[in-house]
Amino acid sequence: MIELDNIQKSFGEVTILKGIDATFKPGLVNMIIGASGTGKSVLLKCMVGLEQPTVGSVMYNQRNFSHSTRKEQIEIRKDIGMLFQGAALFDSKTVEENVRFPLDILTNLPLDEKLDKVNQVLDRVGLTDTNYKMPSELSGGMKKRVGIARAIVNNSKYLFCDEPNSGLDPQTSITIDNLIKEITQEYDITTIVVSHDMNSVMEIGDYIMFMHQGLKLWEGSSDQILDSEVDEFNDFVFANNLMRSLKKLKK
Amino acid sequence: MLKSAGRYFMFLGSLFKNRESFKTYISLFFDESVKVGTNSIFLIATVSVFMGAVTTIQTAFNLVSPLIPKYVIAIVVRDMVLLELSPTIIAIIFAGKVGSNIAGELGTMRITEQIDALEVMGINSSSYLVLPKVLATLFMFPALVATSAFLSILGGYLAVSFTDVITPAEYTQGIRYQLNEFMVIFAMIKAVTFAFLVSTISSFMGYYTKGGALEVGQASTSAVTNSVIFILLADYLLAQLLAEYLISF
Numbered sequence: 001m002i003e004l005d006n007i008q009k010s011f012g013e014v015t016i017l018k019g020i021d022a023t024f025k026p027g028l029v030n031m032i033i034g035a036s037g038t039g040k041s042v043l044l045k046c047m048v049g050l051e052q053p054t055v056g057s058v059m060y061n062q063r064n065f066s067h068s069t070r071k072e073q074i075e076i077r078k079d080i081g082m083l084f085q086g087a088a089l090f091d092s093k094t095v096e097e098n099v100r101f102p103l104d105i106l107t108n109l110p111l112d113e114k115l116d117k118v119n120q121v122l123d124r125v126g127l128t129d130t131n132y133k134m135p136s137e138l139s140g141g142m143k144k145r146v147g148i149a150r151a152i153v154n155n156s157k158y159l160f161c162d163e164p165n166s167g168l169d170p171q172t173s174i175t176i177d178n179l180i181k182e183i184t185q186e187y188d189i190t191t192i193v194v195s196h197d198m199n200s201v202m203e204i205g206d207y208i209m210f211m212h213q214g215l216k217l218w219e220g221s222s223d224q225i226l227d228s229e230v231d232e233f234n235d236f237v238f239a240n241n242l243m244r245s246l247k248k249l250k251k
Numbered sequence: 252m253l254k255s256a257g258r259y260f261m262f263l264g265s266l267f268k269n270r271e272s273f274k275t276y277i278s279l280f281f282d283e284s285v286k287v288g289t290n291s292i293f294l295i296a297t298v299s300v301f302m303g304a305v306t307t308i309q310t311a312f313n314l315v316s317p318l319i320p321k322y323v324i325a326i327v328v329r330d331m332v333l334l335e336l337s338p339t340i341i342a343i344i345f346a347g348k349v350g351s352n353i354a355g356e357l358g359t360m361r362i363t364e365q366i367d368a369l370e371v372m373g374i375n376s377s378s379y380l381v382l383p384k385v386l387a388t389l390f391m392f393p394a395l396v397a398t399s400a401f402l403s404i405l406g407g408y409l410a411v412s413f414t415d416v417i418t419p420a421e422y423t424q425g426i427r428y429q430l431n432e433f434m435v436i437f438a439m440i441k442a443v444t445f446a447f448l449v450s451t452i453s454s455f456m457g458y459y460t461k462g463g464a465l466e467v468g469q470a471s472t473s474a475v476t477n478s479v480i481f482i483l484l485a486d487y488l489l490a491q492l493l494a495e496y497l498i499s500f
Contacts, residue, residue, distance in 0.1 A: 048371050049370070049371070050367055050370055050371065070269055073373065074269075074373035077371065077372060077373035078373065080371060080372075082368065082371045084364040084367065084368060085364070086363055086364060088363060088364040088365050088367065088368040089365075090365055090368075091359070091360075091363075091365070101372075102372055104275075105271065105275070105372060105374060106372065106373070160371075
């Protein structure tokens with residue numbers, strides 16, 4: 001479980017996050033949504049330690065991540081996997097080396113055991129026999145899948161995904177969404193997805209948190225979205241025709 | 252300017268904090284040594300041979316007094332090569348090839364979030380990525396300078412063999428005449444200093460790149476420009492500091 005306690009973040013005079021409280025439960029796909037520039041990515045960076053919150057703390061299973069020593073942070077980070085917007089695969093390494101990388105750095109497992117794990121997760125994400133391909137030889141969707149494999153290879157308890165569907169066609173987006181959902185349930189991971197894709201939200205979101213100008217304005221499940229009475233949230237959600245039609249249908 | 256200097260020294264400090272295991276650095280060190288050293292040999296060799304040949308011919312055409320023995324031409328070539336041409340000119344070329352490569356590589360890793368990916372895994376990215384580059388450069392560049400000095404002198408020999416400016420025997424005599432061994436030490440001190448400057452300045456420029464492809468290009472250019480400026484500054488300071496030792500050695 002991940003708990004956010006009054007997270008505030010400022011860059012100089014500009015305050016991006018204005019006090020966010022939230023709880024993200026394991027086995028669920030927790031989605032943070034909102035328009036561009038509302039602070040979703042900054043919040044995600046605060047959660048994984050790429051930014052330090054100005055005020056407040058991030059707790060991983062009761063362990064305070066934001067105010068711990070670097071050694072303690074490294075221990076917590078061993079349980080964190082992250083899928084970046086552009087997958088962030090290491091260009092000079094093959095698919096196998098990319099996926100094996102966390103095991104090389106964070107564990108002392110023998111090589112054959114590492115390779116077993118790598119093949120296991122590559123099979124899981126549907127990328128059998130791609131071990132020796134370079135990232136430049138992969139499509140956008142394949143890169144994302146390798147990114148997911150790398151994020152979960154060390155039995156991560158927490159999976160963070162930053163815009164997992166950006167740059168992907170609708171069909172591949174659905175494949176990636178489903179993969180995230182299945183992996184979350186299969187491994188009982190606490191998954192947090194930052195997105196502004198309403199199709200993904202409706203498809204896989206178990207808990208949804210809406211952010212607007214650095215504040216949490218709405219939270220709930222995908223079933224409750226159509227009943228929301230928060231204007232800013234409705235403006236965001238019903239900006240596309242599909243969602244408007246859904247609402248009309250429900251009425 | 253002061254802020255940048257402060258950030259640079261803090262960056263250097265971060266290379267030695269929270270390092271990974273020694274084993275991790277060994278393979279990275281060898282990989283970087285190949286990239287930094289082995290892959291530069293062809294360029295350095297080509298430049299060095301021609302540099303030695305041209306210096307010999309130019310010196311011969313400028314030293315035409317009947318009072319000066321011809322082997323002095325070779326002495327001038329040898330001293331120029333050891334004291335200035337091999338360490339400094341090769342360092343400038345090295346900054347253009349390796350410095351821009353380091354800055355481009357790190358800059359690209361920064362903008363494509365590969366550095367963030369390392370940090371999320373709990374790896375000190377600056378130490379993991381930069382320390383092997385710095386150590387490999389410190390190890391390989393002096394070897395490149397030594398190779399360059401040898402090839403430059405060889406280039407001079409080839410030039411006198413194919414022309415009649417002086418005889419190969421006179422050239423060999425000059426090369427061997429009263430060699431001040433401190434010149435070699437001086438060249439190595441310069442090589443180590445320049446290697447440190449090129450690798451750390453280029454890494455610093457690349458590591459803190461922000462933006463996109465345009466900024467990566469700018470970081471590479473800044474890496475080369477700043478490296479060259481600091482190489483020349485260090486060259487002058489070292490000449491001031493060590494010239495006395497050279498005379499008294």
